[in-house]
Amino acid sequence: MQLDWLLQPLLTQLNTGVLVLDAQYRVVFFNQFIARRAELDLARVQGNLLEDVFADLPIAWLKRKLDSVLHLQVPAFSSWEQRQYIVKLAHLRPLSSDSQYMAQNCSMLPLTAPDGVSRYICLLIEDATDAYVYQQQLQQSVMQLEHANRTDGLTGVYNRCYWQQQLGYEIQRAGRYQHPLSLLLFDLDKFKDLNDQYGHQGGDFVLIELSRLIDSLLRDTDLFGRYGGEEFGIILPDTGMTGALQVANRICDTVARHKMLYNQQTLKATISIGVASYFDHSVDELIQRADTALYCAKRQGRNRAVAYQPELEGYLKKVK
Template sequence: MQLDWLLQPLLSQLNTGVLILDSQHNVVFLNQFITRRADLQLAEVEGKLVYTVFSGLPEAWLRRKLDGVLALQAPAFSSWEQRQYIIKLPHLRPVSSDSEYMAQNCSMLPLTAPDGVSQYVCLLIEDATDAYVYQHQLQQSMSMLELANRTDGLTGVYNRSYWQSQLEYETQRAARYQHPVSLLLFDLDKFKQLNDRYGHQGGDAVLIELSAMITELLRDTDLLGRYGGEEFGIILPETNLACAQLVANRICAAVAAQKILFNGQSIAVTISIGVASYTNQTADELIQQADMALYNAKRLGRNQVAVWTAD
């Protein structure tokens, strides 16, 4: 049974791109899947070098692939995960995808003409945009979940669990490489009175504003976390005790100078800070030392910095 009559209608209706190149990488054929999306006609591009027909092709990579298929007479494959697309073809999901072009799986098949001499490569281009969009959305969801698992829901700084795990890591790193690391523990002075006067919403507004302000005062490598209630901790990697004390004094002064607006009212707040530095103790011991220094800052009148000493 002769099936030649099936070839053209099949290729025109196929929901896969078909591009056939000769051994010099000139275009021999492309089907309607490609012509419609690339706004081309076969008569316009037949015999032309594929790299001049389609702009933005990864020429060096594609040449190696095509020459390998021809030399080995073996198929090759490129998935959208390896290379999102080879030919810039618009997709039909402009709203759900962040990419202008169709994600593609591409198979490259060796072909030999009936004369047994002429060789070609057939590129089958499959639209994989659905898989790309799903994977991208999944990664976004996983990133959001990971962020939620390590941040405090109210203030947006690190939560206690994640922050404490980072303190463990930094103390271990300090022990291994003999690098300094310091810890600040601070809380708001007379926070209960503030809550009683302005309500819990006012207290929350202060915590949020305070967290944002202090974050701006820190380096990217510093780690601010909410230890509990109105108490916060700051891990200062590569920072000795003297430098940590300077940082603490700067933060303490900045907070005292800041007025926080809530429901048209200006709220003045202060904080007390305890400072401790790593000297081969455990992370829990370092927290205890900073906490004792914080207690001393409170005892001495609040709105100040106290440094832990062994005496």
């Protein structure tokens, strides 16, 4: 059976772009897949250089690939994951893809004419826009999950697990580069009374409102996390004790002056802060020191910031 007639209709209807170049990278042939998407007429551009036919090709990159195909007589490949597209072609999903051009997988194959001498290269271009779109959606979901995974659901600050992990990294960094580093641990004063008076929703409201307020007082590099219940921690990179104490006092004052409106009632809250500075400690040691200072701030009458000093340990023993 004679099958030669098959070739033309197949090339016309093939859902893959077929582009053939000669050894000088002049366009010899392309099928309808490419003609329609690039709005080109083969008869008008046949024999022209590849880069003159298709606009904005990554030509240096492409020629390196084509050179290897010609000289080694082996195929070369390009994946949309590494280079989203080679030839600017329209795709059929203009609504669901954020890219104007078709994502492409491309195989570049060596061809030899029946004369056994003339070399050609065939580029097969497949539409990978679907895969590209799914990949974008997947990446977005992963980003959302990563965000959820490090965020405290109620207040929007970092959750304890992520925050403590970051404290570990910051301690390593401070140790390696001999940078200062300080830690604030704070606790809402008489939070139980607040809950009793306004209900747990009132308590939650105060936690959310104060988290937002305190966050607005911090630098981008500071790390604010919820340690548990009404206790929070703030990591202050590149900050020594003097600076940390200033920050702590500013937070304390701002919170004390801040009026919150809840169910037509004006609420006020105060916090107590323990401040500790890093000096070759482990994560646990640093948290322990800030906690000791926090405990002293509570003992000394609340609504204040107290810096950790070794003498506080003795104070702690006496009151116990």
